[in-house]
Amino acid sequence: MSCWDTVQMYAFRSIGYGERLLPREDFTLCQQVTLIGSGMIWNVYFGALALLLGFFLATAVAMGKASPSRWLRKPSEWFIFVFRGSPLFIQFFFAYFAFLSLKQVSPVFDALSAAWLGALIVLFLNTAAYSAEIFYGALQSIPKGDMEAADAYGFSGWPKFRKITWPTMLRLAWPAYTNEAIFLFHATTLVFFTGFPAWQQRGDALYYANYFADKTFNPFVPYPILAVYFIVITLIIIALFALANRRLNRHLPRAVRPRVKLRPMLIR
Template sequence: MRSCAESFSEYALRALGRDYGANLLPRGLDITLCDQLFLIGGGLIWNVYFACLALVIGFGLAVVVAVARFSENPFLSRPAGAFIFIFRGSPLFIQFFFFYSAFVLLPRAGIDIPLGFLTLTVNTSALTTAQVGGVIVLVLNTTAYSAELFVGALRAIPKGDLEAADAYGMSGFTKFRRVVFPSMLRLAWPSYTNEAIFLTHSTTLVFLSAFPARQQSGEAFYYARYFVDQTFNPFVAYPIVAAYFILLTLAIIGLFGLANRRLNRHLPKVQRPRLRFRPTYIR
């Protein structure tokens, strides 16, 4: 029976690959509580990787899509609206399967997919990995949801702020940078915090879908399912992964709360909006 120190050295970083821990995962009666704690905790590295990368890229894309959707130009607003509708209207789990099929199955069948900047062929193997293909799906999904939040915030900006910017002679990008963008963030931030939390929870779907875990290198929920299959006991591994995600959620609320106070630093404390976690049960 392994000690907790041995479990830590063998499985704390095992989620990064076989070069960072034991060659094989624990099996059967050899599995200890420490094995599950450290291996599931190590898998959380990938959840954080997926969430951070998708949030950073998706935030920038969401601002662009929201501005296009808010535009009075139909050649900008209609494609942006269609993009938002498609990715908000379809389940995320289906999106994972669809994109994996597009990245793998069609090229394998001899059907190349030209994207302009890239042609998907059987040799574009990076897109079939969770580290690349899975991130693309998460980015597109959070872009659509975040853009809709930002559009609502753009519509809620007080007209007096815009009129004041016009009175000061601001126009174009200066007006957007000094007035529109900060106001949009301030109004949308509490809802965007919930989007960040939901996206982090959604990272458990990456390996649950068709994207493979190479060398048994997966995220937290991947290892929780592995331990349940080995021990036939869901009352240890699943509570462990749930506890890890609760801690991760608290960390997100804390970090986004600091940003929220920064965005509303000009308001009296009694008028500053407080962040509230409102889980989305149906998406």
Template sequence: MDLTAIPFFNDLVTLFKPALFNIYFALASIPFGFPFAILLALAKTSSKRWLRWPAEVFIYAFRGSPLFIQFFMFYSLMLSFNQTLWKPLGVSEFVLHPLFIGPIVLVLNTSAYAAEIFYGALRSIPKGEIEAARATGMNTWQEFWVVKWPNMLRLAWPAYTNEVVFLFHATALVYFTLPVIDEQKDLMNKASELFKQDYALFVHFSAAAVYFLIISMLIFWVSSLFYKYLTRHLNTNRSIKLKPNYLR
């Protein structure tokens, strides 16, 4: 049987390159969003107002506004400095490029959501462990690395995994809000282009959905392995389940 004669399989081949752009936006955002989120969470737990208030305002602003609007507003802000700043510096094409703006907005958005996750994990750390660390004479830095850091990761990891998957799904909005340059189309843009040719909506968008499903499953799998490592000292077999529980 010739699979190339089946439109669905043709779409899978055609959408492979666009899927790489979605993967790029996710991979370019997570390494920066993760540490930034931790800094925001630590700032929010701080007793110092000059640290806590800016973190709270940032988290509220980016969690309270749609990502779609954030792309528009950030691109408009960068565009407003084009004549006065970017062109004189000779970086106009770079800073206004979707491959640059996309990850920045995604970093700001995911760091706000992840910060709230890590903040909740920090508040859930058993106080007895923190008191024990202080009783042994640990300073603030040692207390964080020995007690707070491993507990925070273990408690927050399942929820953070969901945030990473949501971030990957959110990459579909980049080229819906930012200009498409040359053939740099992601999954949704390319599926929309194919749809306009023959109006086979189910075929084209189903093929795009397959890529989202497969990559999401890979994220869950890798995250589950890391979660098993975080909980290796426990006597229970803990993992992030990939299949739903139909019976409870």
């Protein structure tokens, strides 16, 4: 069997297309690269949707925490505290058993115990809490002169938020938010260790990497392949966020624009 045949058989296996049975023996490098790459579809699904939905919730929570109203500020503070103060794995654990309890109440909640929805909800809430704290810090760092200038020009309410407050907040928060996006995609590997089941062996990338490590008794091939995939994802995130950062700072002279760059930490 050629490598191209292997790609056709297993490239989309994790979402239910292609060969259903996993290889049992004579594992090739092409099989491992293809199946782990197939599992990355789920990691990208979890990371992209959680990040997109979490961005809007984080903005709302950050505004709530900065609100002078106690009824908005306290729930926002507790939401951030709970999800930032507890480990993500514990959140997966409690959410799974909470969703199982809801499933017993009504079949309407059946989908919550599946990884595609239940794990996504946990990641969405977790990244929203971390991002909200980043956005809140950025809100507190907005120069008062910008707000005074907006008031002087007659901006107030929603126009002031949309044209002045929100863009300035994003410009200040974007480097830290880029790191949160990277950490979120890395955190999607935790779904494998949670109670959310992989239906019909259609797991994420770590599921397939662990499968090959168990079958070959050699973790030094599948896990580095998995690491390379995540490095590629990280580079893509940095590139996309750098483009967004350039867009956010397009009004500034090129020489003073803050840049989002890959800066590997060799010594910590």
